[in-house]
Amino acid sequence: MATKKFTDPWLRGLKAAERRMRYEVFDLGETCLGIRVNDKGRITFNMYARFPSGKGGEAQKGRRVLGDYAPEDDRGSFRPSKRGVEKLTLEAARQKVRDWKGMIAQGVDPSQEPSAGAGEEGVIVGEPPTETYKSVYDEFMKRHVRKEGQKDGKGKPIPPLRSAKEIERIFTRYVLDDPEGNARWRHRDFRSVRRADVTALLDDVQDKSGTRQADAVLAQLSSLSNWYASRVDDYVSPIVRGMKRSGRTVTARKRILNDRELRLLWKVTDGFGTFGDFVRFALLTAQRRTKLSQMKHDDVSRTGTWTIPSEDREKANAVLLKLSPMAMKLVNSLSRHASSPYVFPGRFDDRPFSGFSKAKAELDDAIETENGSPIEPWVLHDLRRTAKSLMARAKVLPHISERVLGHAIPGVEGVYDRYEYFEEKAAALRSLATLIARITAEPARKAKAAKIEATNPRGI
Template sequence: MTRRKSLSDHGVQNLKPRSARYVFADPELGGHYVRVMPTGSKSFVALARDPNGKQVWATIGATDLYEIDKSRELAREAIKRIRAGLPAFEERPKAETFKDVADDWLKRHVRQKGLRSEAEVTRLLNAHLLSTWKDRLFHSIRRSDVAALLDEVEDDHGARQADYVLAIVRGIMNWYAARHDDYHPPIARGMRRTDPNSRKRDRILDDDEIRAVWKQAESNGTFGAIIRLALLTAQRREKIGSMKWEAISSDGVWNVPSEARQKGVGGALQLPESARKIVAEQSRVGENPYVFPGRGDGHFQGWSPCKRRFNEKLSAALRKEAVERGDDPEKVKVEPWVVHDLRRTARSLMSRAGVRPDIAERVMGHVISGVEGVYDRHSYRDEKADALKRLSALIETIVSPSPGKIVRFRKSR
């Protein structure tokens, strides 16, 4: 065969298949070939020897994907790399989907750092993000995509839920940006759907509200027991919901566990008699280790549905009482409150009961600031026991009203 002086794109197209595979040398670049298969498919390839003298063939790509000038450019680079002992082509980064990045973030950030929010973060990821962006290329997600997703979440689940989702998206994107040179998160200021300052709560329940909530809680099973313990111990709802039998000693001391990266807890708390009675009323469920069991071997988790049903029953009870008094039941309204408001209420009641502020703060597990917090390592076990005893006594006087007391819920501030 007479060797051609040049090879054009048209010449590549005119190469005919044979009964066996063959390669056609590019006369303009040594080591650059067109490989022709018996089926008629063609591809550009490069050939060079590595530093050990071994021949290395590198496929550049199908001839219908590249013009010959581009193939020669890629072949020159491949030949140079092979001769240097490197792979023919630089490894191209994997085109990562949102799920790829989210899974890596969960593994290397959330779980590795032991974040307490893992369960809730995973739930929101599955419910709102992976259901929409699971197979979407991560780099293709733009600010408009995030805004559209937040609009959907806000419309269906409220502004606060949208902000929780935004926090997860921002966390994933910032984490990814810290690990890659060429990525810039599309998140911008002003994407929040609520004002953080407006969410700060100062809500506490007054005596009439405490009385009404306590009365309803007495006939509301597990959730009602948790509500009453929240008032009697001033502990966070998650700690009460995950209380274990083994954490309560025979003399009624509850050793509130503290986990890594967690805010302070009350430590060892001598439960008042009223709280011990509530715990004793709970039934053990098989091998489940929790005082308030959930599904399987887990602990109580159903906060939102239980709180919603509790409020419905509370409203119905208050309307019934209004009818019995001859008042208009339509004017009875339960003002908004959340379980955490009970912790704030209990703290306020301790002050009212004459408990020293520093002792009340220790009951709640708050960090004592300054030199005292650094050097005073006393457990204050007896002082905390006295504080909870005083709190329990005050609650007892509140939930036992004088006859004819009218129950009204005030507006939240």
């Protein structure tokens, strides 16, 4: 924090902060005294100290408003101030700090006294208790995201946002704590988060999890900040235009894995553990990552029919899929934990697999080691697009493969065609598995053919 021995000439010459920003400076001439300058040029005297608790608890560190700077001789310059806030000269502010120190020493919070910083109507001008980022987040989740206790005009409960789980994941993984589980902004004063802090956070997320994840984090930070700003006075969101990492427009991803990359991926995922099996199963079924991670043994019948649960207001899904023999063989080969219901269990038996970022990074390293160089960057969702393209290559009709992926069918067809296409989807998955098996086994076939040619070049 910047420090300076305050003088009237220096205070009068202070420039306003940048747009939607503010800065603080501490006085070397009086301990606990500081100023805050906003983007309008308003200078507010503040006292920073440990203020006694009114309930006899431990003193809490905080900031209290003393008043706005108003020099006796303004020399013709206009200095904005807030209505109802006491106007103070520099010497008056220093004296007020000394008076408040005496009251604090006696166990009294001076900002709660009727005469302390009150306006003409006796309104106390002070700061509210410090709000941690976690406390603001909890209230945001309760009121804005989960809509707890809220009802519509007909008296029916308002459902939570469809993205509630994803919002919670982003905040708990990247904002409140870091991916390693260390506290990040959890205990921090919500109002103390500045633009530079947001930038540093986004840089870290982008470096470790990619540009799209950084933009997802930014979107939720902006949503929380705007929600908070709509409920309190004198708060300016640190989020500004231009902070998005991917630019104004995001082009649709087109990445699919070619045959060579598929063979490489299939080879490396052999014996790679739970995540390796997860990657193979994702390619064989073309389903979304969330549905795969939430898959339970009870969802799969003995005949290989996978019932995919559907939640309220979520995207469409395939509902029922008859797994191919190749996919079913993979499921049966997985070691089943007696205390875990999930096909792909996590570190804790009662939770599904969740360490995707770390596991994906380890898989990329293994691919690079096997290949001698890294392949073009890819994400798990690219497997879904690859599977769709492979089904087209296997002559699966587009309207069938779309239903395998669980996409909502648009237009009149989606409204009137209510047929389940169960057998057609099963055939599509068998065709997909057959093609994947042929692609991944191709080097072995070529090696066998070469060996035969070498031993019998004339075909005799």
